[in-house]
């Protein structure tokens with residue numbers, strides 16, 4: 257089988273030089289640089305917003321908690337053992353972040369309890385709060401100290 261060679265695609269040594277592939281390479285580099293700067297911008301935006309006490313910050317923290325609790329549970333366990341101090345005093349406020357959890361119940365003394373406490377309890381709830389960034393309720397019984 258014979259391949260067609262176009263005059264502008266042959267260099268001095270007679271090697272086939274595909275200009276379109278060079279253009280493609282340039283496009284790939286431009287796309288890569290664009291993607292990197294976009295990633296840096298998104299990361300800067302995320303780092304600024306994730307600690308804010310507004311609905312956007314709450315949403316980002318919830319997503320972060322879900323992601324780390326589902327895919328990086330070892331990170332959460334490490335953060336808890338390294339920095340978390342104190343105890344949960346059952347105020348139930350973390351069960352009402354953004355929306356009130358449908359599994360949140362109240363006992364006869366109006367104390368909150370989880371209706372699916374145990375294995376069914378989502379990682380989000382089981383791990384709250386796992387680090388200082390995650391902690392957003394000032395009256396929570398847990399506090400965080402940097403690892404000494």
Ligand code: SF4
Nearest residue numbers: 344345348350396397
């Ligand atoms: S906010 Fe803190 S103290 Fe209150 S129920 Fe949640 S973990 Fe416990």
